[in-house]
């Protein structure tokens with residue numbers, strides 16, 4: 001059974017002609033990030049650091065203690081997704097973004113702590129993989145069909161960002 005990582009893109013388009021970019025993106029960096037206080041919080045922080053470093057600081061983040069002072073929020077969900085999230089019965093992570101006028105204004109990430117199939121606790125390596133993947137969505141990356149990429153829509157034991165993932169990011173933030 002595959003565990004799919006889902007993304008919901010709530011795109012609010014007010015004016016089509018204002019969309020200068022093919023893919024929604026953030027219009028500024030660093031992004032202010034709020035991560036829910038939790039024992040697993042350092043894993044998510046490390047995933048943000050990895051995106052920042054691997055991208056050569058094309059994307060940068062600033063951790064905030066206040067939800068109000070941030071536009072990218074991360075929370076943990078320790079409920080059984082199969083029971084609680086019938087529409088996303090196989091999901092281990094969620095990314096919900098809002099992009100009026102083609103620019104992201106807000107992103108909410110949810111990292112599930114339990115396997116949707118068995119209810120077992122996901123291990124730290126899996127939570128790191130989920131975090132990297134969902135942050136990728138929050139930055140505007142779509143799914144990849146290659147298992148070598150963190151944006152492949154399945155938990156597959158990957159704990160790094162591939163060259164292809166980075167090329168996708170560059171297409172969004174460093175267009176020709």
Ligand SMILES: [Zn+2]
Pocket residue numbers: 005006007133137143153
């Ligand atoms: Zn996904």
